[in-house]
Amino acid sequence: MRTSSMSLLLAALGATLAAGEPLPEGWVQAKAAVIKPDGCNCLKDVLGGGGGVGAWITPRWGAELDVLQLRLKSKHTTAASDETHVLASGLFNLAPAAAPWIPYARAGAGLATIQAPYSLADHGTTRAAFHAGVGVQRPFGQRGLFSAEVRAVTIENEIRRTEYQGLVGLGLRWGRKASAVAAPAPVVAPAPAPAPAPVAEPPAPSPVVAPAPAPAPAPVAEPPAPAPVAAPAPAPELPRxxxxxxxxxxxxxxxxxxxxxxxxxxxxxxxxxxxxxxxxxxxxxxxxxxxxxxxxxxxxxxxxxxxxxxxxxxxxxxxxxxxxxxxxxxxxxxxxxxxxxxxxxxxxxxxxxxxxxxxxxxxxxxxx
Known part of the structure; x- marks a missing residue:
C-alpha cells in the first residue's frame, strides 16, 4: 500500500506540472506527525511521516493530496499494525492580507488502510476517512516552504475511531514568475552651480595735482568701493x-x-x-x-x-x-x-x- 500511495502522489505531481502554465503557487513537501488516537485508551501516541503535493489555485482556494504512514501500538501488549492514510483536501486561505504568512483551513476525505490486528479482521482492510483542520504556511527564500497544522481524522471502521494529528512540513515551491531586472533609481537633477562672484574693479588712479606757486595739499583718494556680495545659490527644487x-x-x-x-x-x-x-x-x-x-x-x-x-x-x-x-x-x-x-x-x-x-x-x- 505504501508503494501504491507514493505512486499516486507522484502521478498527481506530474499531472500538475504537465498542465501547461505554472500555477500561481504549487508545492511538494515532506511531513512529520505526532498522532494521538481517540476513542480507545488501549493505543499509544505514535509518530508518523509522509508527504504531500498541492497548489493555491486562486488567492483564496487551493488543494492538496497527501500520504501519511504510521504504526498503531498497544499500551498493554506487543500488538502493532501499520496504517496508511491517502487524503485529498480542499484549502481555504483565511487571511490573504497576512502575506507572507498563509493561515488556512482544510477539509476533505480519503482512504485509510489498516493492517491486522487493528483492522478487526485477520487481514488488512481499507476504510473511508474524513478529516478537517487548520494550519499555516510560510514561504522562505526563493523556493522554500514551511508548514504547521493540526487536524482530526475520523476512520469509518466497525468501531468509528478519531485520530488527532499535529504535523510540520518542509518542502519546495514552484510557479513563480521571474523578477524583473532592477532599474536604476530615479535621478533628481542636481542643483545649478552658483554664479561666480563679480570681480571688483580696481580703484581709479589718484589725480595728478598741477604745480602751483604755493603748493597745495594733494587731494586724498577715495577708498575703493567694496566688492558686491555674491547671491546665494538657489535651493534645489523639491519633486512633487x-x-x-x-x-x-x-x-x-x-x-x-x-x-x-x-x-x-x-x-x-x-x-x-x-x-x-x-x-x-x-x-x-x-x-x-x-x-x-x-x-x-x-x-x-x-x-x-x-x-x-x-x-x-x-x-x-x-x-x-x-x-x-x-x-x-x-x-x-x-x-x-x-x-x-x-x-x-x-x-x-x-x-x-x-x-x-x-x-x-x-x-x-x-x-x-
Missing part, C-alpha cells in the same frame, strides 16, 4: 511626485517583499528627499494592473506601499511624515490591454506634499 515602477521594485508575483536591489533604489530616493529643507509629507500609494480580483489587488497594493514606506522610514524619513495607501487598479497611467501598459500600471508613487511647489512627475524606464 516620484514613481517607482515594476522595473525598480520587481515584486514577485502576488507578493510584497522587496529584495536587496529594490531596497537600495528606495534608499537612494530617501537620501534625495532628506537633502531638501522645509516641511513636507510623503503619501506612498501602491497601484496594480487590472488583472485579477479588484479587492485582492487593493490589499496587495497596500502591502507593497507599506513595504516601500518601511524602507523609507529605516533610511531616515520620519514615520510621522509617511502615509501608505493602496489604490489597486484605480487611476491607471497606461492601457491595461497590453503587457507594456500593465507593467506601467504596477507601480508605487511617492507624492510629496509641500507649500509653494509645482506638481511634477518623475518616472523610470519600464521592462517586463
Amino acid at each position: 511626485r516620484l514613481v517607482l515602477d515594476e522595473a525598480v521594485l520587481h515584486f514577485q508575483n502576488d507578493r510584497a517583499e522587496l529584495d536587496a536591489a529594490a531596497e537600495a533604489a528606495i534608499r537612494k530616493v530617501a537620501e534625495t528627499l532628506k537633502g531638501f529643507g522645509g516641511q513636507y509629507d510623503l503619501r506612498v500609494v501602491g497601484y496594480t494592473s487590472s488583472t485579477g480580483n479588484a479587492a485582492h489587488n487593493r490589499a496587495l497594493s497596500l502591502r507593497r506601499a507599506r513595504a516601500v514606506a518601511k524602507v523609507l522610514e529605516s533610511a531616515g524619513i520620519p514615520a510621522a511624515r509617511l502615509k501608505a495607501e493602496g489604490a489597486g487598479p484605480d487611476a491607471p497611467i497606461a492601457d491595461n490591454g497590453t503587457a507594456e501598459g500593465r507593467a506601467r500600471n504596477r507601480r508605487v508613487e511617492i507624492e510629496v506634499k509641500a507649500d509653494g511647489v509645482e506638481t511634477r512627475r518623475a518616472e523610470t524606464g519600464l521592462r517586463d
